[in-house]
Amino acid sequence: MTAGPLAPHASRPSTGIAADTTDLSKVYGSGDTRVVALDQVSISFRAGEFTAIMGPSGSGKSTLMHCAAGLDSPSSGSVRVGTTELSRLNDRQLTALRRDRIGFIFQAFNLLPTLTALENITLPLTIAGRKPDQQWLDRVVSMVGLSGRLDHRPAQLSGGQQQRVAVARALASQPGIIFGDEPTGNLDSRSGAEVLGFLRDSVRELGQTVVMVTHDPVAAGYADRVVFLADGRLVDEMAHPTPDRVLDLMKAFDTRHPRTS
Template sequence: MTTAASAAHLSSLPERDGSAARARQVTKAYGAGETRVTALDAVDVDIERGRFTAIMGPSGSGKSTLMHCLAGLDAVSEGRIWIGDTEITGLKDKQLTRLRRDKIGFIFQAFNLLPTLNAVENITLPMDIAGRKPDQAWLQQVIDTVGLSGRLKHRPGQLSGGQQQRVAVARALAARPEIIFGDEPTGNLDSRSGAEVLGFLRRSVDELGQTIVMVTHDPVAAGHADRVLFLADGAIVDEMHNPTADSVLTRMRRFDGKRTS
């Protein structure tokens, strides 16, 4: 059921068009001369606003490097990257820190919760550090979306792994970032808890209008996305829309067959 407050928030969400992030001719290389390793090779990509994008590929394909460059966690060797309308390539450290704080959310494999704070304190911590007061109606909607209403006073040690990752998801959502990046967010969870967290991520896109980019090796996780990008040897070699776990697994097997043939 949509309350008047949540309806007002939904009416203010960004339109589901345009790019939340984009990269043009992005190259990331390490070393020089004979020791030079190219992790990303002239990548062009647009991340659609209000959609769930998964990035997949074998180990060493560049998928985590691409996410780190898009999020401004790693500098590119060549090319340009934008978050929304802001070009992040060339920004100084303080500017990048401010942009990540204000426009980007992160969900990592490790939950990264402070053990001395309860769930709601962990959720609002980034805003507290930035001196911003949470939008209480939005915060409640996020808490309801990830199913944490009955656990807000619990500290991390009193929560299961799945519940801790729900707190991490809510923390990423609470500041209403333009885009959320997830690096194997269900990697430390059992299959049931992982499915719950993926369901919450899916709901945050469908019901809250969030944009999510998730690096994963798991076809089941990728099956929750709207679009899957496949990387190999530092390049985007294929993509799939409206994936299922089976269709993703079939596509990945095809790549594995090409790499071993």
């Protein structure tokens, strides 16, 4: 399925920094159990850009995303969304920022079992007291293939369909930045390609910002750039990635950064 043209009124300029970290470190435990998940990571996610984060298991990919999205607190360093320094927000302000300015797509669907698919999709907007843009909502629903399932509850949907609801929910409010942790991990290759293509179109046409953790070189190929982590540090970056180039670089990492048991 190919998405149609986006509404002209929805366009917005793709300038500035959507989120950034400075000297970001995250440490778990202490003494013999101390683990450094992130080690002074400084990175900017430019507005209107699709960034993929890659690296071996345990490299700090998801931790970086969770800290940048305000889902986890850093041990040291700073995180900003736009010009807002997250450490200066109280819990209520942080919750409001995540609700109003950030979209999330995770492998764990986090759907409410008593709500229909449509109610789950529009829940963040309902909580914020906002009405959805019906044209945008219709397009999101069509793209992820849920037009005939909107009245179904999560228990009546397959795992792949539940993931599509989660994807549509993140996109429905047209947030300033979307964070995805393997967002198409539970979709078949065709559905996954459709969702990634839609995210890509959102970046190109709306100036939307997408930051995606993935292990899949094909998914990374949809991004404008790929950043690579190893042992909690940024070790490389690639602009205009292709699946083959990403795969070659990942193979090189296995040589330069051998995994230890």
